[in-house]
Amino acid sequence: MSPSALEPTAGSAPATGTGLGVAPQPMMTVRNVERHFEGMRAVDGVSIDILPGRITGLIGPNGAGKSTLLAVLAGTLPASGGTVTFDGTDITEWPAWRRARHGMIRTFQLPSEFAELTVLENLLVAAPNHRGESLRGALLGRRYWIADERREVARARELLARFSLSAKESEYAGSLSGGQKRLIEIMRALMLQPRLLLLDEPMSGVHPSIIGEIARYLEGLRDGGLTILIVEHELHMIERLCNPVIVMAQGKVIGQGSMIELRRQREIVDAYLVG
Amino acid sequence: MTYYLTTLGVYAGVDIIACLALNLQFGVSGIVNFSFIVFQAAGAYTAAVLALPPDSQNGGFQHYVFGAQLPFPIPWIAAAVVGGVLSVPVGLVVLRHLRVDYQAIAMLVLSVIANLVITNARPFLNGAAGLSLVPQPLSDRFNAYSPTYLWAYVAVTFVCCALVFFVSQRIVKSPYGRTLRAMREHELAVTALGKNPVVLKMTIFVVGGVIAGLSGAILVGFITIWAPSTWLYPETLILFAAVIVGGRGNNWGALFGAALVPVGFEEATRYLPQFGPPGLVPALQWVAIGLLIIGFLWFRPKGVLPEKPGRFAAATPVVGARLTKEPGVS
Numbered sequence: 001m002s003p004s005a006l007e008p009t010a011g012s013a014p015a016t017g018t019g020l021g022v023a024p025q026p027m028m029t030v031r032n033v034e035r036h037f038e039g040m041r042a043v044d045g046v047s048i049d050i051l052p053g054r055i056t057g058l059i060g061p062n063g064a065g066k067s068t069l070l071a072v073l074a075g076t077l078p079a080s081g082g083t084v085t086f087d088g089t090d091i092t093e094w095p096a097w098r099r100a101r102h103g104m105i106r107t108f109q110l111p112s113e114f115a116e117l118t119v120l121e122n123l124l125v126a127a128p129n130h131r132g133e134s135l136r137g138a139l140l141g142r143r144y145w146i147a148d149e150r151r152e153v154a155r156a157r158e159l160l161a162r163f164s165l166s167a168k169e170s171e172y173a174g175s176l177s178g179g180q181k182r183l184i185e186i187m188r189a190l191m192l193q194p195r196l197l198l199l200d201e202p203m204s205g206v207h208p209s210i211i212g213e214i215a216r217y218l219e220g221l222r223d224g225g226l227t228i229l230i231v232e233h234e235l236h237m238i239e240r241l242c243n244p245v246i247v248m249a250q251g252k253v254i255g256q257g258s259m260i261e262l263r264r265q266r267e268i269v270d271a272y273l274v275g
Numbered sequence: 276m277t278y279y280l281t282t283l284g285v286y287a288g289v290d291i292i293a294c295l296a297l298n299l300q301f302g303v304s305g306i307v308n309f310s311f312i313v314f315q316a317a318g319a320y321t322a323a324v325l326a327l328p329p330d331s332q333n334g335g336f337q338h339y340v341f342g343a344q345l346p347f348p349i350p351w352i353a354a355a356v357v358g359g360v361l362s363v364p365v366g367l368v369v370l371r372h373l374r375v376d377y378q379a380i381a382m383l384v385l386s387v388i389a390n391l392v393i394t395n396a397r398p399f400l401n402g403a404a405g406l407s408l409v410p411q412p413l414s415d416r417f418n419a420y421s422p423t424y425l426w427a428y429v430a431v432t433f434v435c436c437a438l439v440f441f442v443s444q445r446i447v448k449s450p451y452g453r454t455l456r457a458m459r460e461h462e463l464a465v466t467a468l469g470k471n472p473v474v475l476k477m478t479i480f481v482v483g484g485v486i487a488g489l490s491g492a493i494l495v496g497f498i499t500i501w502a503p504s505t506w507l508y509p510e511t512l513i514l515f516a517a518v519i520v521g522g523r524g525n526n527w528g529a530l531f532g533a534a535l536v537p538v539g540f541e542e543a544t545r546y547l548p549q550f551g552p553p554g555l556v557p558a559l560q561w562v563a564i565g566l567l568i569i570g571f572l573w574f575r576p577k578g579v580l581p582e583k584p585g586r587f588a589a590a591t592p593v594v595g596a597r598l599t600k601e602p603g604v605s
Contacts, residue, residue: 074467076463076466076467095466095471096463096466096467097466097467097468097469097470097471097472098469100466100467100468100469101469105467105468105469106467107467108463108464108467112461112463112464112467113460113461113464114456114457114460114461114464114465115460115461116456116460116524116582116584117453117456117457117460117584117585118584118585120585120587121453121457121584121585122457124450124453124585125453125454125457125465125468125470126468126469127450128469130450132449132450132451133449133450133451133454134451134478135446135451135478135479135482137449137450137451138445138446138449138450138451138452139442139445139446141445142448142449145449145450148450149450153587169587170584170587172584185464188468189468192468192469
């Protein structure tokens, strides 16, 4: 673990040491990213690296700028300054839909299920490169796209089985519990076979019994090689899942490392890790 | 009686076509197009000026541009094209950056402004007096006032209805329609799944514009007049009422709503006994339509025939095994 990893990195190149030996090439590099709202600096010169095949945690008190940073990384909010590079490509100016097609999928802080679509339809919406998804494809008729539909329905059902939600496939997504809606969002993202998953508080509003389940699924995804950035307040889950963990306060990164290392830092404990 | 019934038939057909178009835009895609009637009017004016002779030939009692005197079906095709083409600049201005509520306001304002401009720019489309003596399709070959012609016109209108219904069903039942419904539910989430919402909105907005233009052409070809007073913005609200009452997102609902609200409801209230000061009963008609919308949104927001979810063939118990039936939306 590089000592610099425990130092504030705002405005400078971040340390990539995480206590895991030689760090691989980052999948995403964020340099001096800013996001202002009429003079208020919600994200203020953040520089971080997202390493492949790991779950990176992003924590901090309310108003720290975590969700704003995640939105900027996903392209749902434009950056006011700085650069975001994904797989060596500068994507700072890319809109959200283009980033998603490039393999970077986000979920939202509030449930974002398509309430009046069934669970299976929710997953099928995410299917990439479907022949029936254009106006032309629709007008050409079912024969033109049915092969793609068959393939995607099979994929969606596999995912539903993996997440133990097969019995719910015909129910409206809006009728599900908070935890099940979170799982739908994650499955929907997985339909796109992402390379980087950005999760915004996936455990918030979820029954405690389902939190452990979600954590288990995320571990499985990580073990399968998926890179995940997760904003979360459930610190025991962050401790279980994430390494490294990045701490933000007042729009800046105030430290990063493993949770054990972060707990040793007085300023971080004072700022956030109370108790 | 024949004229009444055929007029009712053509109005029903035109309203069905218009409601199907509005259902694609509003019911399926969530675009609150309060300027829908403008696109119908654009189609009607286009068909009219392309069918009419030059304005110098009619004694100069009305002034308008073109007067191309083109044979049927060119005016109808051109009307559909103009409805679609007009949707492009409107859509690019309104649908790209504005939030849904502001989109609705912008559309409403556009509808009012368009009507005012056409009313006051007399040399363009004869201003408030509007266009009259628009030649009926093929009236040079057939007696346009014979019952046979009138019923044939109704038949052609319903063929167009069937065609529009077929296209609408293809869209709604396809993966494209599913994505539009998802966009209606949560646009940002659809964007985050790699879908370009501007492309999605623009394509369905243009499709709606094409169909609206066609509906205007069919109507003006039958009633032979078209003026700003026929396409005031409240006309759009009647179509919205039809889609909401019928069942937004469901083409059968749009069809049912069109038959129930603009045709059935308006016709039924037409025969109410007159009472109170002049204009009270027509005003009460509007109040009744407003109450109908509020009532349905409050008590039955999904309408009489709610949108149906996509149905898929049952999965086989073993993952990866061959499916017993072809899955797919139906």
